[in-house]
Amino acid sequence: MRSLKTSIIGAFVLLFLVATVPNRVAVSQKTKPATGQANVASTDDEELVRCPIDVEVPPCDTPICVDPALEEAPTAFDDTTNGLVKQPQHDLDRETFEERDTIKDGLGPVYNAQACAECHQNPVSGSVSQINELRAGHQDVFGNFVDAPGGSLINDRTIDPKIQERVPPLFSAMIKEDEPVRTFRTSLNLLGDGFVEAVPNEFLLDIAAQQPHDAVSGFLVHGQAIPVPIEELPPDSRRICRIGRFGHKDQHASLLSFSGDAYLNEMGITNRLFLMENSSLGRSTAAFDPIPNDSTLPCDPTTDPPPGQNTFCGEDPERDIDAFTQFMRATKAPARDEDIARTDEAVKGDELFHAIGCAVCHVDTLVTAREGVVINGGTFKVPGALANKIIHPFGDFLLHDIGTGDGIVQNGGQKTRLKVRTAPLWGVRTHTRLMHDGLSLTFIEAIKRHDVEAKVVRDNFFNLDPDQQRYVITFLESL
Numbered sequence: 001m002r003s004l005k006t007s008i009i010g011a012f013v014l015l016f017l018v019a020t021v022p023n024r025v026a027v028s029q030k031t032k033p034a035t036g037q038a039n040v041a042s043t044d045d046e047e048l049v050r051c052p053i054d055v056e057v058p059p060c061d062t063p064i065c066v067d068p069a070l071e072e073a074p075t076a077f078d079d080t081t082n083g084l085v086k087q088p089q090h091d092l093d094r095e096t097f098e099e100r101d102t103i104k105d106g107l108g109p110v111y112n113a114q115a116c117a118e119c120h121q122n123p124v125s126g127s128v129s130q131i132n133e134l135r136a137g138h139q140d141v142f143g144n145f146v147d148a149p150g151g152s153l154i155n156d157r158t159i160d161p162k163i164q165e166r167v168p169p170l171f172s173a174m175i176k177e178d179e180p181v182r183t184f185r186t187s188l189n190l191l192g193d194g195f196v197e198a199v200p201n202e203f204l205l206d207i208a209a210q211q212p213h214d215a216v217s218g219f220l221v222h223g224q225a226i227p228v229p230i231e232e233l234p235p236d237s238r239r240i241c242r243i244g245r246f247g248h249k250d251q252h253a254s255l256l257s258f259s260g261d262a263y264l265n266e267m268g269i270t271n272r273l274f275l276m277e278n279s280s281l282g283r284s285t286a287a288f289d290p291i292p293n294d295s296t297l298p299c300d301p302t303t304d305p306p307p308g309q310n311t312f313c314g315e316d317p318e319r320d321i322d323a324f325t326q327f328m329r330a331t332k333a334p335a336r337d338e339d340i341a342r343t344d345e346a347v348k349g350d351e352l353f354h355a356i357g358c359a360v361c362h363v364d365t366l367v368t369a370r371e372g373v374v375i376n377g378g379t380f381k382v383p384g385a386l387a388n389k390i391i392h393p394f395g396d397f398l399l400h401d402i403g404t405g406d407g408i409v410q411n412g413g414q415k416t417r418l419k420v421r422t423a424p425l426w427g428v429r430t431h432t433r434l435m436h437d438g439l440s441l442t443f444i445e446a447i448k449r450h451d452v453e454a455k456v457v458r459d460n461f462f463n464l465d466p467d468q469q470r471y472v473i474t475f476l477e478s479l
């Protein structure tokens, strides 16, 4: 019965996929499957640039095709569900997100922390923290970025000191070359990300198309949208991409893909999307792993695996990655501090923020797709709780060169080497270390670092009188 049920659901999913095929924007005739985890840059990444994406907005009269029923997304920092699931389920999913994994759960061999909530917690589970991560690599003779051995992510922790990673060289392991391109990466807020995931591809492409290209004034903003793979698609249909929006490099478009990637790369736990354990600077970790790498371990048979998806789960038989994903999708968006937002200073700051051009990249309003629109390459249907919502992320989810590029390439190809995603400013009052590397400690310092595409706007800011500058900062303190 079980397998019959699965195959009926499987057939349904297939129909679904077939139904969406004509909506696909053929960016190329590419035939090679896209690369896997966003931890590793490879030559395939260039090919992703031409990977086709789905049309996610049904054809209609308005450019963004919104229903009259459009409403503001719920916001709060209070652990309550946005309505996607009931509160008791949301609490269970949050507990999974907060659960501290140990060696017997598959932790490591190399990892960064023991729980998602260790890095996504301030002021509630799912938001941000002061913890950052390390990436490293180098440029080859052509100027292309090349990962450090085993991938650009340098894991900070391990279950055995013999396989500790560090930025090379590591002479005792015969790893002699320097990896001079390095960066820190700050943890990011996840609250409200279910709404961000539900924003159609076209909306992000539209924002990029509308950004100013004024050569005379030198105001040249060109947000780059990159197609990235959907890891939950079966490998043989991995030719469908989606516009990336998550991570400092827009390396993922789906929260399930990010959850699988994070479970492996942050905690060392293999799962049905990523079944291969990480190396330590390219060296095998097998001899130090009490739970041997086994890509044939099945998922827990007491729960149905998602239709059409891998039934091997590695170290994640309970499919925690689905709980993480559901948790994030059910969070409310970060709420503003209304007491500050109401002050004259913040109101004037809001006006100035828009008038001087900050909102060209820190876009204040986005809307999510209609209920039932199929996203993530056909694997997810936008549910009512996430559909037709107005959100205020103060970000365009596009990559820009504002002179802070960290030199690292993930899913977007070499053209993204010096670009970083516009930091969404919702909830920014809870961040203490700003910019992708966390090296700017005040709002003024962060604004000072804006250059290249943001130079004109930065100059506008520093041409304001000191009171006006203070108003803009007060506005940021309300977000």
Ligand code: HEC
Pocket: 112, 113, 114, 115, 116, 117, 118, 119, 120, 131, 132, 133, 185, 186, 187, 188, 189, 190, 193, 245, 246, 247, 248, 249, 255, 258, 259, 262, 263, 266, 267, 324, 325
């Ligand atoms: C050691 C700290 C750490 C742990 C543990 C961790 N994360 Fe993260 N998370 C980060 C950092 C750092 C980033 C930014 C990564 C980047 O883009 O370089 C991030 C980014 C994300 C994003 C992208 C958010 C956005 O809006 O762009 C998602 C989603 C995410 N993490 C989910 C998870 C999940 C799910 C887990 C648990 C499996 C997890 N993370 C565990 C540090 C962590």
Ligand code: HEC
Pocket: 221, 353, 356, 357, 358, 359, 360, 361, 362, 400, 402, 404, 405, 420, 421, 422, 423, 424, 425, 428, 431, 433, 434, 435, 436, 437, 443, 446, 447, 450, 453, 454, 457, 458, 461, 472, 476
């Ligand atoms: C051309 C696009 C662009 C414009 C215009 C722009 N920004 Fe940004 N902003 C970015 C990008 C990209 C980042 C992330 C940079 C990084 O992480 O290295 C960022 C980061 C920030 C951050 C850090 C947030 C965090 O969580 O770390 C603040 C604060 C900020 N911008 C404020 C402003 C203000 C205020 C203005 C107007 C004076 C402005 N920005 C104009 C693109 C822009």
